[in-house]
Amino acid sequence: MLLRTLLIALILTLSTGCATVKNWFGSSKNKAIEPAELVEIANPIDVDAAWSRNLGDGQEKLGLRQRPAIEGERIFVANDEGRVLALDVNSGDTIWDSEAVKTGKEGSRVFFWRREKIDAGLSGSPGVGNGMVVIGGRNGEVIAFDADGGAERWRTKVTSEVTATPLVTDGLVIVRSGDGRTFGLDAGDGSRKWVFDRGLPGLGIRGNGSPVAGDGLVYLGYDDGSVIALRLADGQRAWEQLVAEPEGRNDLERMSDVDGEIQLGLGTLYASSYKGQTMAIDTNSGRPLWNRDAGGYGGIALLADRLLLADGAGTVWALDRNSGTAIWKQDVLARRQLTTPAIHGEYAVFGDVEGYVHWIRTADGTVAGRSRIERAPILGTPQVAANGMLVVLTNEGKLSAFPQPN
Template sequence: MLRRSLIIAAILAFATGCTTIKGIFGDKASKALEPAELVEIESPLAIKASWTRKLGDGNAALGLRQRPAIEGDRLYVSNDEGRVLALDANSGDTLWDSEVVKTGKQGSRVFFWRRKAIDGGLTGGPGVGNGLVVAGGRNGEIVALDAETGAERWRARATSEVITAPLVTPDRIVVRSNDGRVFGLDPADGTRKWVFDRGVPALSVRGNGAPVSDGQLVYLGYDDGTVVALRLQDGMVGWTQLVAESDGRNELDRMADVDGELALGYQEIYATSFRSQTMAISTANGRPLWNRDVGGYAGLALMADRLIVTDPAGTVWALDRNNGSALWKQEALARRWLTTPALQGDYIVVGDVEGYLHWIRASDGVIAGRDRVAKEAIRGTPQVTPTGTLLALTIDGKLAAYPAPAQ
């Protein structure tokens, strides 16, 4: 099945008053799409990267949201050159570097105005756990490596491109492919134990949220606006809940993707939709606990008493976990295409389309610090190590580490 999965649809949806593609690429109307100018911060936090490094070819032309995977004091990253690397989280030094997919120039894909090789490359970002690092590729490759040494343990294959990190659990490796299928694999050898197939709409936002699990069920957001809970052991459907209606006069109007990262609580899971709906759902039966007309394409960050979500306009919201009521909102980052929020101590951190990271006080939503990783966008969710170091990866493959800001 040919899937028209276009970032340009997201651009059109975000653009207030923009009705033509011409307006995006340089006429006067494009001014309305430009990211809001950054205002000087009064008494900013002292923000400085402890280390940076380039990881090879990134995914700038593919519209992906790759991010590092963290376990202990190690982090694992993959790139479009077909390599998986293990790095020391404290220094950025390479611990091992494995070429798992050979790339070449046998074919190409045009994405906007850029051309990219399509025979190989790792596009999903790695998942880690239980001694394994598992990464997916553009041609459906699934490769499991030994987390300690980088030695290959097994290979498997999905039915289409894997563009999100696999979920690694003791009982199953869960991999979703871009055609709507989800695969439950045996961690020992990669054999297929179950397949779930939901299909995808004709038009959707480019991206998939990674699966999450509570040990019994695995939860996935889908492009038709639903969250699906599958039994981890056998892939049977536990429940399905609609987060946002997929309706409208055309395919663009009907886009309702739940593509951002889900946030799993104690007895509830939180999801947000491209149609600006955020919902709290009971994990026991899939029933809605509350619904709020705030949300977007990125995922959620969960705190003890609140939920942090960004909307397509670039507003950052803090919602009460119990009922979804707004505690505060921050509107100074308009049209900056913010990432899923990350939590670093008392601060919320989001990346943007111009390569900036913004530190926002969780208590009141005030922007307290800023630094620019690179001129290329940050799309993947920043990650935080157990010791509090924040890691951000740009779409051109630059990785930067930031220690927790001094209070």
């Protein structure tokens, strides 16, 4: 547990400012881990923000990939003060505000050599569906709100911190806790219908990927490099497939987490591993269809003929959906710790560790536009509304919206 905690602390440190690490050691060699310098874009597209607003305290100390949720013309967001808000996607104006959500008693965590007190605030991103908004807390509480007015519908508790976005589907709320368990909760009252328990490796990246559902199954990526399909009805395992083998001499080398967004196509599931592997899996049998040596801790965006992702080095890849063959790659954003991409018209959009948002043409990989929200990391996946508005949240709680470029 101590080793796992030390690694998490190191990842958080690196993700919030590589320049600080450089100054500790004063060596020019550390430039090799700094984000690549940004180059001037020829004929950049117009990507001015339509609006921005500060939501209060963010999650910068926790290193979580918080993201907003969008349904129709409403954005649902949460912050570390325990507030859940519904905003208008066109203006950013508040529709409702839950104010302070009380989530139980304080707790503590070990941080290097000291034990640090933490309050029991919200830790995950909101999930939305069936007229409700559901979010988890650091003490394992799960709270459901009415999506129209913000009234609390129910709350329950699972066995550990909830950092993954809950999935609301088919009368169930699927919730992942940080101890390897996945819960199927009744969407009406939050009562437990089933639980799937899986052990965790000695080390892993902080956080879990969100569940994805389709055809009566729910799909989950795990820290040991595997993807598991569970039956929605009872939580029983339908199949399991290893995306990346956790090989190495120690826990650090064996890290192979599947933590980014997995994508579901027609009969095919696409998943990427921290170990640098991306796989297409047949959803009926769990059999691999192809495997590609390109992947990272982020997730995948899906188009009709290709999928897009960034690998651990910051290279952006477009892979053919049917074969995994590389269509193009772009490496000018090296070491910028890119998010899972969002598809914004004809562009793939990535956030980075220095607070920049990048628009890359999906057709050929050229960088077309750039905007900086603030000097804070963007870790959560940008989200796109039905009207084309792109919404991006930094780790310090600044939310910005960008209309679709012409």
